[in-house]
Amino acid sequence: MVYELPDLPYAYDALEPTIDARIMELHHSAHHQGYVDGANAALDELERMRESGDFEGIKHVKRDLSFNLSGHVNHSIFWENMSPDGGGEPSGELAAAIDEEFGSVDAFRSEFGEAAKAVESNGWAWLFYEPVGDRLVVGQVESQNRLAHQGAIPLLGLDVWEHAYYLQYENERGEYVDSWWDVVDWDDVAARYDDARTEE
Ligand code: MN
Numbered sequence: 001m002v003y004e005l006p007d008l009p010y011a012y013d014a015l016e017p018t019i020d021a022r023i024m025e026l027h028h029s030a031h032h033q034g035y036v037d038g039a040n041a042a043l044d045e046l047e048r049m050r051e052s053g054d055f056e057g058i059k060h061v062k063r064d065l066s067f068n069l070s071g072h073v074n075h076s077i078f079w080e081n082m083s084p085d086g087g088g089e090p091s092g093e094l095a096a097a098i099d100e101e102f103g104s105v106d107a108f109r110s111e112f113g114e115a116a117k118a119v120e121s122n123g124w125a126w127l128f129y130e131p132v133g134d135r136l137v138v139g140q141v142e143s144q145n146r147l148a149h150q151g152a153i154p155l156l157g158l159d160v161w162e163h164a165y166y167l168q169y170e171n172e173r174g175e176y177v178d179s180w181w182d183v184v185d186w187d188d189v190a191a192r193y194d195d196a197r198t199e200e
Contacts (some may be wrong), residue, residue, distance in 0.1 A: 003039045003072055005032055006079070014084040018183045020168045028079070031163050035071030035144070038064060070145035074124060077192075078157050083185035094190040101136040108138070109181065112158070115140045116177045122161040127189070128152035129196040153196040156189045 008028055013021035042065035049055050089105055090098060102108035108127075115138055116125035123142040130137045130152045139149050158180055165176035 001036075001040050002043055003036045003069070005029075005036050006076055008079050010084055015082055015183050018179050019082075019165075023163075023165065023167050026167075027159075027163060028075075031161075032072070032075040035068045035075065038068030039072050042068060066145050067143065070148070074141075074144055074154070074157055074159070077154055078159055080188050081156050081185055082183045083188070084183070086183040086185045087181065088186060090186040090190060092190055094186070094193045097136055097193065102138075112138050112156075113177050116158045116160050117174050119160050123147075124160060125158045126154050127156040129155055129193060131196070131199075134197075153192070153199075155192045155196065156184070 005028075008024070011021075012024040012028070015024060042061050045061050046058075046065070049058060049061070089095070095105065098105055098108045102111060112125050112127060119125065119140055120142060123140065123146075124144075126139045126141055126149075128137045128139055128149050129135075130149065132151065136155075137149060137152060139147065139152070141147050158177065160173055160177065165173065169176040
């Protein structure tokens with residue numbers, strides 16, 4: 001298997017009361033596992049196509065790979081973006097970059113939160129580092145991969161698929177989005193920002 005489900009860096013109940021243990025358990029062990037399995041299955045199917053020389057249906061395999069691999073990457077970052085010791089404010093160069101791009105951390109939280117609440121159906125809000133312009137961008141990604149920003153490096157993501165909150169928040173996505181800041185691990189986001197800029 002090329003792709004494997006990573007362990008969570010904390011227990012399933014560690015993010016309570018912000019996110020229930022049962023949500024975390026299903027989200028990690030069933031949903032994230034599904035993206036991992038889907039990505040591996042797409043690679044297997046592609047290998048069969050290469051061996052047979054018959055690429056009938058390749059469009060669907062490539063779509064499956066994009067969706068499932070994106071789901072795997074998104075969730076792998078999402079888990080690390082959160083911590084039971086999260087919350088508070090960003091600091092250092094990340095905070096300076098947020099101030100420069102959005103005006104203030106509060107203004108960033110507003111834009112990111114509104115983007116998350118306004119995702120049509122299932123998707124994500126993301127803070128990206130966009131290397132061409134050397135700047136931060138808030139993106140609204142539909143599903144796992146649509147409206148992705150080519151070349152941009154994901155720093156902080158919020159999953160607003162219903163599987164991420166419905167058992168606890170029911171139809172109140174906005175409450176979930178507003179509560180989520182209490183578990184954001186800004187140290188992880190800052191480390192990703194530093195790594196992204198170092199790669200330039
Ligand atoms: Mn999810």
